[in-house]
Amino acid sequence: MTTMTTDARFREFKMPDVGEGLTEAEILKWYVQPGDTVTDGQVVCEVETAKAAVELPIPYDGVVHELRFPEGTTVDVGQVIISVDVAPGSAPAEAPAEAAAPAAAPAAPAEETAAEPEGRQPVLVGYGVSQSSTKRRARKEAPGVPAQESGAPAGTYYASPAAAAVQAELNGQAPAEPEAPSARPLAKPPVRKLAKDLGVDLATVTPSGPDGIITREDVHAAVAPAPAAAPVSRETTPAAQAPVQAAPVAAGARETRIPVKGVRKATAAAMVGSAFTAPHVTEFVTVDVTRTMKLVEELKSGKDMQGLRVNPLLLIAKALLVAIKRNPDVNAAWDEAAQEIVLKHYVNLGIAAATPRGLIVPNIKDAHDKTLPELASALGELVSTAREGKTTPAAMQGGTVTITNVGVFGVDTGTPILNPGESAILAVGAIKLQPWVHKGKVKPRQVMTLALSFDHRLVDGELGSKVLADIAAVLEQPKRLITWA
Known part of the structure; x- marks a missing residue:
């Protein structure tokens, strides 16, 4: 049990809502310890939410005073996780802020000292709870230092100009005039x-x-279509970029229990909800992709694709985008509350990726507008970020359709479950050399099986079949990427 302090020179940083309405997060790793010096914007810990692992920056300068929770602890949003001494070396405050106020100062209005209203306020990393609900009265600084009003409520996450002035005084420097708080835009x-x-x-x-x-x-x-991301040349496949590692088993143990939390917990709930809410239909097609494989090799040596990760998945993704363009009604969502089908005029292409923390599905925003090099660059960046465990919650929101590449495990195909809120998901099977009838003769050809699952409430059999057939047609004759696009 840690000891709480009311000394105003200490700033308490609370667990923020790093996603969209999340209620808790697990502290994975502390990057600092008590006594370490930290600066505004420095990452102090990594936490895992139900959506992703996220690094948290501290929003002020000082020395770490206390870590409130050890690694591996699940903490509710709004709980204090770390306190920082923003005026190290100064004497402790002699009394609480209210008692230390000048005698002649009028009492603050009741609304300025009222307790924070019930209900969680929007919490932003680097900002803290909205300052509209509470204000702090003026207080005396350490002996020999003129009192200055910081403008930040006690216990919130605003960097204090007064604290900087105190530190400058302790260092033998003339205190600078306090600057007005910058109007930094609020954003997660x-x-x-x-x-x-x-x-x-x-x-x-x-x-x-x-x-x-x-x-x-x-x-x-506020922006035109997104520019291409920086080239990434990692030799990594999305679905296999980070195989899940089994926990070590103690000698003689007959079973192991693994707590279900974080990404795995959220994924389990989402899959159950999807499987028992959306009526799934899955269709299959086996296709000769020999020409596509030849095109992949040609693109690798082309100048336009230098430094980019070129693989069959890239052309499969492009084939899916072409099929959606030809059959736009498949790119939709079901609005249960309004009893409406919502047609999406953009494609945020999800790529399922296995990570040590579970399956995640980041998506490429506005994939429909990207050229082939831009799509390759975005796909490479997505894979690299997921592999490093840096995928943000935002990167996994707003998807419209998804690709899951089970073929990297040598699996022929599967019956994928829809990502919640999406209408279709394409499972890509392994590409294998098989006997195939080509131009009237049996020849060895590169063959793969595709499986398309779709929500039968908004995608009927005809539409689903057309989409799958178009994908197969493009992969069999990749020149259709030009004629159909």
Whole structure:
């Protein structure tokens, strides 16, 4: 049990909601220990939510005072996980802020000292709870240091200009005039990363979220189609990039129990919900992909694809995008509350990836607008990020269709379960040399089996069959990538 402190020089950092309405997260790893010096923006720990592993930056300078929870602990959003001394070396405050206020100062209005209202406020990494509910009265600083109002509520995550002035005084420097708090736009880390990737200055974006928070939609509305990501040349296949490692088994043990939490817990719930909500239909087709395999080899040596990861999955993804363009009604979602079918005029292409923490499905935003080199670059970046365990919750939201590549395990095909909220998922089987009738003769050809599962509420048999047949036709004759696109 840790000891709480009311000294105003200590700042407490609470577990933020790093996703969309998440309630808890597990602390995977601490990168700092008590006594370590930290700076604003420095990553102090890694946590795992029901959607992804996320690194948390500290939003102020100082020295780590206390870690409230050990690694492996699941912590509710809003609980304090670390405290930092923002004025190390100064004397402790002599009394609580209210008692230390000048005698002549008028009492703060009741609404300024009222307790935080019930119900969780939006919590942003680097910002903390909205400051609209509480304010702090002026307090005296350490002896010999002029009192300055920091402008940040006690216990929140705002960097204190007063703390910087105190530290400067202790270092024998003249204290600088406190700066007015910067009007930094409010946005969650995934939205900030999206804006950075798209080259959008958040200061120019008009927020539409609650309390003036900038959303993903706001960022997309402020930018043209996304540019290609930086080339990635990792020799990695999405579904096999990080095989799940089994836990060591003690000698003589007859069984092992593994807690279901984080990504695995969320995936299990989502799959159960999908399997028993959406009526699944799965269709299969076996196709000769010999020409596609030859095209893959040609593209590898082409100048336009230098430095990019070129493999069969790239052309399969492109074939799926062409099939969706020819059959746009398959790219839809079922709105149960409104009893409506929602047609999507964009394709966020999900790629299922196995990781040590479970199956995740990040997606390539606006994949329908990307050229082949751009798609290869985005696919490489997606794989690299997933392999490193850096996939953000934002990268796994908003998918419209998904590809799962079971062929990398030598599996011929399967009956995939829909990603919740999506209408179709394509399972890609192993590519094998098999006897095949080609131009009237039996010859060895590169052959694979595809399986398409779809939600029969909004995709009937005719539409599902057309989509699967178009994918197969493109892979059999890849020149259709040009004629059909």
